[in-house]
Amino acid sequence: MTMIASQQKISGDNYKFKSIKAMVDTGITHIPSDFILPLYMQPRFTRSDNSRDVPTIDLSLVNDPFERKRIATSIVEAAKGWGIFKVHGHGIAERLRKKVLQVMREFFDLPLTDKVQFLGSQGEASGPRYGRTRRGTTGHQSWRDQFHHRIPPLTPSELETWPEKPESYRDTVLEWTKEIHKLSNVLFDLLTEAYNLEPRYFQDLMGVAESTGELDATMLSAYYPRCPQADQASGIVAHTDPTGMVVAIQDSPGLEVLKDGTWIPVAPDPACITISTGDAMEILTNGSCKSCEHRVRVKETQDRVSALVILKPSLDIKLEAAPAFITKGDPTRFIGTNMTYREYLRMFKDKRPEVTFD
Ligand SMILES: O=C(O)CCC(=O)C(=O)O
Numbered sequence: 001m002t003m004i005a006s007q008q009k010i011s012g013d014n015y016k017f018k019s020i021k022a023m024v025d026t027g028i029t030h031i032p033s034d035f036i037l038p039l040y041m042q043p044r045f046t047r048s049d050n051s052r053d054v055p056t057i058d059l060s061l062v063n064d065p066f067e068r069k070r071i072a073t074s075i076v077e078a079a080k081g082w083g084i085f086k087v088h089g090h091g092i093a094e095r096l097r098k099k100v101l102q103v104m105r106e107f108f109d110l111p112l113t114d115k116v117q118f119l120g121s122q123g124e125a126s127g128p129r130y131g132r133t134r135r136g137t138t139g140h141q142s143w144r145d146q147f148h149h150r151i152p153p154l155t156p157s158e159l160e161t162w163p164e165k166p167e168s169y170r171d172t173v174l175e176w177t178k179e180i181h182k183l184s185n186v187l188f189d190l191l192t193e194a195y196n197l198e199p200r201y202f203q204d205l206m207g208v209a210e211s212t213g214e215l216d217a218t219m220l221s222a223y224y225p226r227c228p229q230a231d232q233a234s235g236i237v238a239h240t241d242p243t244g245m246v247v248a249i250q251d252s253p254g255l256e257v258l259k260d261g262t263w264i265p266v267a268p269d270p271a272c273i274t275i276s277t278g279d280a281m282e283i284l285t286n287g288s289c290k291s292c293e294h295r296v297r298v299k300e301t302q303d304r305v306s307a308l309v310i311l312k313p314s315l316d317i318k319l320e321a322a323p324a325f326i327t328k329g330d331p332t333r334f335i336g337t338n339m340t341y342r343e344y345l346r347m348f349k350d351k352r353p354e355v356t357f358d
């Protein structure tokens, strides 16, 4: 039976659809009213500038000592000015990038019965979780489904909890995480060098196993179905990420970042990977690395897939700036004295506009 969701006056988290895709697949022509944002947040009434994009940095000469300095400086500049940038020349095969997005798309395309085992409370650290992104305490709903789980280091039994369908899911994600661990270590090294900090400064805070280079991280993939009222809704409403760094790929446009009061689209580029710094990096660098405000727009005719590796500080580190960032003229900006990342997350979850995963 075809059901028109808007006629059902479906609201809040109570409605029967566990996934936005399942709702769209019923052929709705209007979206439930609680997905309609207040006018001041609607994409049609906010300023976007499609002629600009975020900075792009070429990493290909990172092992040349002179070029390395220049690259490290441009990364710090991009992190300071934008909090988000794209990298190319990273050495990760385009084939693999494409495959990751494809495998995620295939996962989201599976019938709900194949994904039902992953339905559950989002934000729980253990085990993969699938479902629509829940609204946060501000009440704004996101037009998206998500799937997330921890990535290595994993115990063998944890790996067994990953999806068996699509068949190449596990191998593809394992291969991708290996590459992203390598890339993240390069980026953290460059930041450490540019800021003149002790080697491995950021990796130690992010809980990197020195022997393997693996970071404590989560893979979060998101599916943004087409939306019949795209100009009035959001794939994910404006927010900052609480975490350390996010390494992302997307198969279609949609991601936008707020810069000087204007939304700038982050154009997808098959050669590029997008890097952004979150609240924890902003605090650890006393405001030098920005945690940018971003959102995702949806379209009436096109869906979108993104895949994010979220690199998190260890839960028990103190969120405080390194002494090198604190000067007389620039005292500590974040005064959550002795607050751990765990405590920060707890407070963040109370105030953030949308619930995603840390
Ligand atoms: O899908 C994207 O490109 C970004 C998603 C995002 O901002 C988030 O999950 O925090």
Ligand SMILES: [Fe+2]
Residues within 6 Å of the ligand: 239, 240, 241, 294
């Ligand atoms: Fe985000």
